[in-house]
Structure formats: C-alpha cells, structure tokens
Amino acid sequence: MEAVSQRKARHLPGEEGVWVFILGDMMVFALFFLTFVYYRVDNIPLYSEAQELLNRKLGLLNTMLLLTSSLFVAQAVRVARTGGRQTPMLLGGAIVCGLGFVVVKIVEWGDKISHGITLNTNEFFIFYFMFTGIHLAHVLIGLSVLTWLLVRSRRQQPDPGFLNTLEGGGAFWHLVDLLWVVLFALLYLMK
C-alpha cells in the first residue's frame, strides 16, 4: 500500500517526449566531453597554452548568469503551481539572464576572432568554438521557448496545459545550464 502511494506521489515534470530529447542530448554531449579529454591526453601542453588565451572571468560570469536564470525558471514553475501571478515576471528575469549569456559569449568570441584566434587556430579551439557554438544554439532555442512561455503565462484565460508545458520548457532550460557547468570546467578550468 505504501509502495503504491509512493508511486503515485512521483511526478514527471513536463511531457515524456521532452525527457527523451533531454536524455538524448545528454548522451551527445557526453560524447563531446569524452572526445575532448581523450584528444587532450595526446597534447596536454598545446591544450594548456590555448586555455590560457581564454577569459576565465567571462566564463565565470556566464556560469553565474545561467545559474541565476535557472533559479528564476525554477521559481516560475513553483509560483505557477501555487496559482501565483509572478510567473511572467520570473520568466522575464530568466530571459534577461539568458540574453546576458548570449551578449557575453558574443563579446568573448569577438575578442578571440579580433586576435586572429579562430576554428582553424588549433585542435583546442576547434573544440572550443564547436562545443560553445552548439551550446549557444541550445541557449537560443531555450530563450525562444522561454519567450513563448512568457507570452502564454500572461493570458487572462485559464490555460489547462500550461503548467505541464512550463515544466517541460523549464527542464530544457536547466539542461542548457547543466551542460554549460561541465563545459566551463572542461574548457576553462581543467589543468
């Protein structure tokens, strides 16, 4: 009886399909992470020198922006569940932080390119531009989803499927956050 009630208490945030996508994406990024460390082993001095050219403080700033953005989204889901009215404002906060991440990334890439550092510079920068580029595409998709959720959350009429969609969209945004946490550690911090 207790097992039955425990099973009932468990809750899948969002649609099943969202989780298939999230887990699939995590597998792809796991391959990226392992490929990077595998190739790094063969040429540690090159990777260490190239890493010194990265701006770690901008990487740190972007980590803080995504963590804070995730905080806003998690609070938005909690508030929506309890019937509060602050969901649009919280989603707005998440979007501002996400846009901040994009601006910092553009500044960072612009600085690299202006110093002649591109995808062709060396193996480290192939990985750097490829991984951060694919991640940035995720950020942009996530920002579009958050904007759509913000518009839906402002509707006066009750929106029956909204909470479920918000949970799924939120889970995708947290995925963007957690993938960056690993990318930051691998690309900027690993010595």
Added chain:
Amino acid sequence: MALIFRNRITLIWLLLVCATLVSFDSAHIGRGASLQSIATCAVMIVAFLKVRFIGLEFMELRHAPVPLRFAFEGWVLLVCAAILTLYWMGLPR
C-alpha cells in the same frame, strides 16, 4: 517579491554559486603539477555535483519516476568517472 525567493530553491542556487566561486581558481593556483592535477579532479567532481543538484532540485528529478532519476544519476556518475579516468591516464608518470 523577496518572499518568492524565500525557499529551498534559492538555498540550492546559493550553494551552486558558492561551489562555483570556491572551485573557480583552485586548479590554477597550485604551483606543482601534482597539486594542479588533484585540484583539477576536485573541480570536475564539484562540477558534476553541481550538475546533480541542478537535476534533482531545479529539474525536480528527486520526485520523478525512478527510472528517469536513475538514468540521470547514472549519466552523472558514469560521465564524471570516465572523464577522471581519461584525465589520470594522460598524466605524466
């Protein structure tokens, strides 16, 4: 407004921010190569602990169906272990 943030989710965020700040410079401060290697491993473990917290608390996997939670926690454990193994294999002996 401040009341919205007075809960467990904000505490988790604070923990994640503190872990980020503490581990930020640790791999770059140590002078000796072996100290840097240990610090790098610590940084990676902290990063995957952060990932786990984001999953369990922000993505709400703590209360998700068991197979989904296991899949997530398995990913965290396996990917972290594989990265650390490859990293140690590459260290000069």
